[in-house]
Every structure is written in structure tokens, then in C-alpha cells.
Amino acid sequence: MTTTITLHLRRKYGERGTNGTIYFLGEPICHTIELPWQDNTPNKSCIPEGRYRLEKRVYPKNGEQIGIPSVQGREAILIHAANNAEQHLRGCIAPVTKLTGEGTGDESAKALKELKSLVYGLWDMGAEVFLVIRG
Template sequence: MMNETKVSCVPEGKYFIRKRYSAKYKWHLELVNVANRKFILFHPANNAQKELQGCIAPVTKLSGPGLGLMSRKAFTKLKNFVYKALDNKESVKILIQSLK
């Protein structure tokens, strides 16, 4: 189940992050140029099973498998950091790799 829309993890690799706006999430972040996928967003969520459909939610602390605490706080910190870099004309990438 690699790289299935609204289901699985993003394949390992380096990806650019950009600003994005939607009525639902307001200003947030988007992972771009993932093969066969679109709208992989970074947004707050504390329960991956219930709140995510292929997106990424930063959390302040893990509290169990697929569960985390204070996601909104972690997301705001990440968003501010990335937006500052993008506003300074820097590119921002994320490296996704599995733990071995």
C-alpha cells in the first residue's frame, strides 16, 4: 500500500514544501511533486486514523500509535518557521525516510 491517495505514507525521498491556502485549513503547508499524488497537506491533527487522509500532522508529543498531543501548537511553530524561510526566498525541503 505505498503511495495510495488518502491512505498511505509518502514514498521515501526529498520533497519541496510550499505555502497553500484553503477555506478549510486557512494558511497551511503542502508537500509538492510527489508522484501520482496531490494535496498532501501539513495541518493540525492529533489522531491520524480519524483526522488524516494521506496528509501530515506535526505533533508536540507522541501519545500512542498514530496519536499525538498539541498538534496545533506544533503546526503553528512549523508553519512560522517554513513561512519565514519561504518569505526570504529560500526553498524548503523535507526528507522522508523510514527508520531501519
């Protein structure tokens, strides 16, 4: 029997970006930055709220990443490093250590490394990992 683990992303929406925090077992793991909500428009909007199964994905540009494959109307949604949503994201989610403004943060590579360590560890134990996104 496969164990199901759920991470929770709680978001706060802004005009210039969407900020959030990912929780595991009620404890904050990292903050997140995303594009502002623009009705799920590809390359311009954060993804809709909902429950998503996370999968290991390999991309030529970003290498091995945490993928969110089942976003309706979207392709190649990842969790990857970025410190500025407007400049570096096209609908993906970027973990950050510290939020610095709407859609901006610091030390994204460090936060991504910590999040990947958690998620890959859960996968290595045979768990299915889901991300529930709420406002």
C-alpha cells in the same frame, strides 16, 4: 541565488500509524503522525520517502498551509494539525508536540504553529525549503 534549506523527517513505521520527528540543522522541531504505509494508496497511506519541495498553499477547508505538491500519484498533501492519523488524516502529515501512540499525538495546533513560524520565516528570507523523508 536562492538559498536551499532542508528539513529532515525521520520516520518509524507501525501497523496503526507512522510516527516521526522533523529536524532542522540537526535539532528536533516537532514530532509527526501519519497514516501507516499502505503502498502510497491515496487517502489510506503516508506518502513515500523522498525529497519534496514545500510550498505555501491555500485551501478552503484548512486555510493557508504548508503544501507538499509533488507527491507522485497524490494530490493536496499538506502539513496540518491533527492528533489522530486514522480519524483526521488522508495522507497528510500532522506535527504534534508529544507522541502518544502509533499515529496519535497531543498539541498538534501548537506544533503546527511552531513549524509554520520556522518555514514561513525561511520563505520570507527567500529560501526554497525542502523536506527529506527517511525511515
